[in-house]
Amino acid sequence: MASKLAGTKDETQSPEGRGAFVHHAEAVWSEREPYGPTGFQGVFISYYAALCAAFAAIGGMVFGYDQGVVSVVLVMPQFLSRFTRVSATASGAGFWKGLLTAMIELGALIGALNQGWIADKISRKYSIVVAVIIFTVGSILQTASMDYASLIVGRLIGGVGIGMLSMVAPLYISEISPPEIRGSLLVLEELSIVAGICIAYWITYGTRYMSGEWAWRLPFLLQMVPSTVLGVGILFLPFSPRWLASKGRDDEALQSLGKLRQLPETDQRVQQEWFEIRASDAFHRQTSAIRHPDLQSKSKLNSIKLEIASWTDCFRSGCWRRTHVGIGLMFFQQFVGINALIYYSPTLFETMGLNYSMQLIMSGVLNVTQLVGVSTSIWTIDRFGRRPLLLWGSFFMTISHLIIAVFVGKYNKNWPDHRGPGWASVAFLLFYMLSFGATWGPVPWAMPSEIFPSSLRAKGVALATCSNWLNNFIIGLITPPLVQNTGFGAYTFFAVFCLLSLVWTFFFVPETRGRTLEQMDHVFKDINSEEEEARRRAIEADIIASHHRTLTSGDKEPHV
Numbered sequence: 001m002a003s004k005l006a007g008t009k010d011e012t013q014s015p016e017g018r019g020a021f022v023h024h025a026e027a028v029w030s031e032r033e034p035y036g037p038t039g040f041q042g043v044f045i046s047y048y049a050a051l052c053a054a055f056a057a058i059g060g061m062v063f064g065y066d067q068g069v070v071s072v073v074l075v076m077p078q079f080l081s082r083f084t085r086v087s088a089t090a091s092g093a094g095f096w097k098g099l100l101t102a103m104i105e106l107g108a109l110i111g112a113l114n115q116g117w118i119a120d121k122i123s124r125k126y127s128i129v130v131a132v133i134i135f136t137v138g139s140i141l142q143t144a145s146m147d148y149a150s151l152i153v154g155r156l157i158g159g160v161g162i163g164m165l166s167m168v169a170p171l172y173i174s175e176i177s178p179p180e181i182r183g184s185l186l187v188l189e190e191l192s193i194v195a196g197i198c199i200a201y202w203i204t205y206g207t208r209y210m211s212g213e214w215a216w217r218l219p220f221l222l223q224m225v226p227s228t229v230l231g232v233g234i235l236f237l238p239f240s241p242r243w244l245a246s247k248g249r250d251d252e253a254l255q256s257l258g259k260l261r262q263l264p265e266t267d268q269r270v271q272q273e274w275f276e277i278r279a280s281d282a283f284h285r286q287t288s289a290i291r292h293p294d295l296q297s298k299s300k301l302n303s304i305k306l307e308i309a310s311w312t313d314c315f316r317s318g319c320w321r322r323t324h325v326g327i328g329l330m331f332f333q334q335f336v337g338i339n340a341l342i343y344y345s346p347t348l349f350e351t352m353g354l355n356y357s358m359q360l361i362m363s364g365v366l367n368v369t370q371l372v373g374v375s376t377s378i379w380t381i382d383r384f385g386r387r388p389l390l391l392w393g394s395f396f397m398t399i400s401h402l403i404i405a406v407f408v409g410k411y412n413k414n415w416p417d418h419r420g421p422g423w424a425s426v427a428f429l430l431f432y433m434l435s436f437g438a439t440w441g442p443v444p445w446a447m448p449s450e451i452f453p454s455s456l457r458a459k460g461v462a463l464a465t466c467s468n469w470l471n472n473f474i475i476g477l478i479t480p481p482l483v484q485n486t487g488f489g490a491y492t493f494f495a496v497f498c499l500l501s502l503v504w505t506f507f508f509v510p511e512t513r514g515r516t517l518e519q520m521d522h523v524f525k526d527i528n529s530e531e532e533e534a535r536r537r538a539i540e541a542d543i544i545a546s547h548h549r550t551l552t553s554g555d556k557e558p559h560v
Contacts, residue, residue: 107159135161373437393439
């Protein structure tokens, strides 16, 4: 923790007299004693936090499982005989197929938008339980669907649960993780998503050999297994120390932090992080009070107005850069073409001249390739940083899409006579998936949950997640007619957005590797006046002095 924006340090002696706290309001690069090594190696040191993060990431598996199921079910004869509206021979099949896949994204958009205030109100972990219950209701409806309308309703309700989980899981992970390995642990969300895709895909690939409707009903039924495990198990994990601090439960926050760091509560590093959390929360609450002085009285109407005002604060000075980055990352994650390839990979492989059986097999290989790519980011995201991964990922994906577009445009009229270019297209599609998995797969899920201030983190992550689901919804609607009517044009379309993502990242996305959540004010240059800087320093000094007095007198420490 520090007191000047550059160069000099303002050190406050720790209450225990065992060292000095370097104030985080100083420069971003201020010295601080780490909890352990960065990246993958540090995961084994902070194994309890890593296990909690891994368990919370099961929420990602639920989303991924749905994607993997749908990609095979949509071409399954047993499914098409029940839902003839989406069969290839039906009128308007492209639209109805797109609506079926996109309905879960629409539900997820609704779920993510509402999870912000729910997670703030009842805690991160209890909001996960609510999400699991809603998702289970949707899964039951999908499994028991007898017509297209009931299937759509089931997917909409299930989507609400998926959207809530996709928002709160990375939020919880970011708030419990040590800064040295936060990126590696946030990667677990994307790793879980892709693992869910692979598991569901190969389960459904096997059940398609079943003669009856259980060929597609069983995969829908099985998706309730991981969600139930998550809903029950999350009750045994600790609360987020940052959520506890935001509710004035400072002593519980310290206990939770000590448990997560596997260190005594008196450890200097735990104490420093505890002070940082409380100071950041107090600073942003004070800033909200300055911005909205007429809404501070404790009335129901003012609480509602303040809740609405806090959403608008995400777009005001002090936060708009973060909101721009969070929404932009999720926008480009969808428009570089990833879910179009996952949902409609069998159809895309058909455009490359592969037969039906090989289409399904290669779609499964495509998912496994993405899983390999994501696995590498557990090591790279905290070693090399978020920004380099995004830039190189954009470059490699652009090249892949352009080469595929050339091959498809030139040879798609007669693939049997051009097997070489056909398999070359497949190879570059696999290379694209590997590149995405290592870069644009994990980073957009990791960064939004670490860049927002404590008072607006749930709402900021909700906005970013809503961007993901809204754009996912759009992609789900436009991809079938885009592939059907343009062929190579689909790859050209996504290549353009891959290139745009590179340019946007270069100019707008900062590096967050190794910073605490409370240091993001300086990463985004949101402490931009001497008055704000002095106010933050005063808050930090008050918290440390108050803690020192408490240790001396033995009284209960007041909440700042």
